[in-house]
Amino acid sequence: GATDLEKQLERLVVENERLKQELNSCRSSEFQKLDVAAGTCSCSRCPHRQEVEVLRREMSYQENRAQLREQHLAEVEQELRKETCRVEGLQEHLDESRRRQREVEHKLRLQLQDCEEQLAKQAAAPPRVRYVPQTEADSQKVRTEMQMKNDVLQEQLSVQKQLLQELKTQLHESQRTCTQLRTQIVVYKGEMERAQSQLEVEMQNLEEEKNRVIEEAFIRAESEMKAVHENLAGVRLNLLTLQPALRTLTVDYNSLKKQAQDFPSMLDKAIRDAKQEICQVISQVSSTSQDLLQKYKREMNLRKKIHNELVRLKGNIRVFCRVRPVSQDEQDSADSRTALSFDSDDSDVLYISNKGKTMTFELDKVFPPQATQEEVFQEVQSLVTSCIDGYNVCIFAYGQTGSGKTYTMEGVASDPGINQRALRLLFAEVMEKAPDWVYRITVSMVEIYNEMLRDLLRENPGDKLDIRLNPDGSGQLYVPGLTEITVQSPEDINKVFELGHMNRATACTNLNEHSSRSHALLIIIVSGFNSTAGTRTQGKLNLVDLAGSERIGKSGAEGSRLREAQCINKSLSALGDVISALRGKYSHVPFRNSRLTYLLQDSLSGDSKTLMMVQVSPLPGNMSESVCSLKFAQRVRSVELNSSSRRHENSSTSSSPTHNSVEGQQCWVHTVFHLQNSQQLPQEVPVPAVHRTPEDDDLMIRTGPRPEASTDSSPGLGPTSGTWTHIWARCGSWFC
Template structure:
């Protein structure tokens, strides 16, 4: 309803704004027409002839300006064309000048070659002349020798022979020189012929250039004629354009006169409409001025109603959430009661935080999330898919040791009532099992807190009950049972059947120590922690290589009735399950890992057999299950504390632990039984006996002496 009222108000506001804009446009149009009417009224003050004359004068001025503008445009165009032609002519003249310079250069070169040819001809004539002169001299000398006397022939012969030898040498030189000169004459003739050919080629090129110059002159004349013709055509187009513009201007002037008459008529008819529009405009203006106040008032009422509705819905949601959480808590209590009645093994899970040992990168990302409304559900993301697991209780990484112990404490105190109780910490190596069970000195774990709680409970019940608490600590290392409180922890102990009993188990030579204060507890825990086997692996720098069991025996006697009870508490820190390929175990570490995985597999077999309610339960397949036979049977109570790593690189081990928890949670052991012993018939004998059974070495782990009674009662 509120949204409908608000949308209706917005639509009405848009309509009013549209009407206002339309009225403003109409008002502006009327004002423009009024201005035109006023200008016409001013012009009406003169005579019609004067107004006509003024209009003609204004039109004439306008046409003159248009004509001048057109002439300027035409003149600008012609000027540009003339400039282009002038530039073209100038470029042609420049090319002609370049050609003339080239022709003159060629002529100079031809003249120089002709001069060189003339010089060569002169040298050739000089050499021919010298040759003729030398031949004439030789002929004269020959004639002179022939004209000599006969008596002197002998002498002359000798002389001629002598002279002829010299003449022969000179003649040979002349001949060689003549050959050389003939060769030079041939070379000069060849050079002369080449130069004549070159002169002819250059003359041909000069003729071509002169012809090209003539063509350029013709093109220039043609271009000048074309320019003159174009200029004349432009003049004609100019005159035609001026005439057309004048005619167009006259037509426009006539149209203006006609439109002016129409405007005068329209103005007379629009005055009543103008008054109506002005009145509507003022009314709309008042409405728009008052509209914001109305709108604010309506919006205020709508906001008030809307806030009230939101508050009502929020209150309803809060009440429903409170009821849901109350129902969830009640369902949890009913479920826990049902678990106690059925004897189911309760399964808790504790997720440790991401630590520096997880490293960095994708493998250290958190893949575990929690349900904010249900503390029994967690989600694990694997390959883009989310898997959910539902357990009895889930502790987030921010959970403290006190919060974890608060939820397991009711199970711990039931050992004082004669029940056999077992708490197992299960998970991969490095997931925090030892931290949850033993803790650190400043923040102890379940072991120390459990013993402290039992001491306080014993004090509270001291008015009606007498209790004796004794503690043993053992470890199972490589399938060997070792006493951590004994003088030689390396000795291997055996689990045997108590003689004269039906399946009663005990550990011969197992050390038990009584505890009466926290000092006794701290000494025992410190001694057992020092002697436990731990080694370094790739997955954990302090990896527990054995299963550690803290066994507390609580013997009590009710002072009023003499009824005795014997309860046991097994606090088990299982060794971490590990993949050999990831832990890097080799040699002795490999043997340890094989024994650990084998005993955990035996524990899984026992859980599977209990789940399917088989007739035979394979407790004897390992020392661990054999020792925990009593609390894991149908007479005890058990709680499995799963330790989960949230790192992505440990997802396979985390999923295995959670799936194992699912299987364990489905196991029904049945209603647990209390181990109580009725007092003997002779009251005086009962009073003479010690009210508390003193512990010694060789104490039975599970006793059924004659006269003892197993009572199946609902757990407290």
């Protein structure tokens, strides 16, 4: 079988070579004819040149097809060789199996013959019986040995039978393998015959395709050659007429070539001139834009200065807004997009997208989430330093729980907030003004927890404190028994803050893991004395960290947390009432409705520089609380208080003019009380012509409110209501 396949393969290879030679000869003849035709028609304007090119492309296409056929034929030949090798291997394997089978059969026949011969010899031999006289023990021993030999022979016989059975099994396996190999050989022969038939068909198709292409090429070449010869005479005539036009074109070409040689230098000169003009224009525009930018910045700074001065003169509460950044846990949640946007040109505007609407809030300053603690403090440090000059300053943080109020006011150890930075700045300013000025800085820390005042610097902060008017006649509020610690270094500040933070009430809610459950006030009093001028100053700085406003259902407050939340919301509501009254310029402002508003009365009554830091969250889930906080901040910003006054006195004078007028009015009122009690009060009491000052309101608070306007339940500090009626009838014009 392998020899026949080899012969067929040799015949196919010879036939393939013959076809290749014929195809190459046909190609060479066609190319020669086409070259002859192209030589006879060398004119570029010959209309048959394109047809010749088409024929060439078609010939190249047919060549490509022939190459593809050759590749296919080579692949078929390779497959045929592989099959031949495989068949040869199978034939060798079959021969080896047959040889091994013959050897096994020969061995089995030899063994079988040996066994038959032995059996025949044993059967033919006569039985020999030899009587050996022996004892019973010897007989038993011989019988045992014979029995053992018999067992050994039986085992050998069984082994021989098993070996015979295995040889038969191997013989059957070899026969089955031989049958399978014969079947595979038949299949491979069929595949080789099919491959040979396919190869013959392909060769026949290639031959027919080659003959057809050659015939078509011959026919087209002959027709094209006839057309070329027919048009050649006309082309030659056209060439004679085109010679004058060619000379004209040559002259034009030479002139254009000369112009093209001169064009690069002209172009370079034009480009240089254009670049100079453009650079001049750019420099002029740049200088103009720089001038305009500087003017714009100067105008913006001037506008802010004028606005701040106007706010200071009108006594408005300045309002800053700080947007806290989104935490890592909030970024991983689905509700991590922010609904706030900022104005890149104006740092005082904040935009909020809420319920499909964009709301605009204009404040004094807006800090984006990336603003640092240092940037925030730079905006408020001018207020802090004015405390040294004798002004009362109040900075309080307002916003919902978890919006970053405590972080802004207190910060962390590595990045402190306004509280620590303010005290450090005060120490730096005090060191600069030494030795002309001698200052004393005292610090107190108070919290309002469930409407109870607690001293955070006491060993037992649970003791209840009260708010009273200062008995020195200044009209200022103070807390009797409040711990005041004199600080002289930043180390003292850290000790005070550690003690206060340890005693402050915090708890975990659904909105904040470390929620402040109380209002915390850091009270800093700076007293200064100038020995050269004999001048004394005293300023007070209130730094307030308000507890966060929260919705009960959203924060999940229960039990004691619920009571804390109710007290916090009540005090913040009272703060809103005070702001509304101040904004409407009502005659009565309900400061005493809450411990918080009563303690902040000095900061909200016009004798203080007040700054509100409203904190908002950028998350859409907190938009309603953020909008409420910003609306409240705008209302606070529109409140106009009296301009802040500086508290100072000269040591050569017993008191300031304002203090003298207040003391005179106070003595006059007490005289009226004495005359009323002794029934010696005349019908008309002369009223001193004194201009009313902010201290007059403090005096009125100190002596007791007007009965018909009072809603407070504080203990009486003056005469009975009947006496008050008579005094208000005589002195109403002075108090009002």
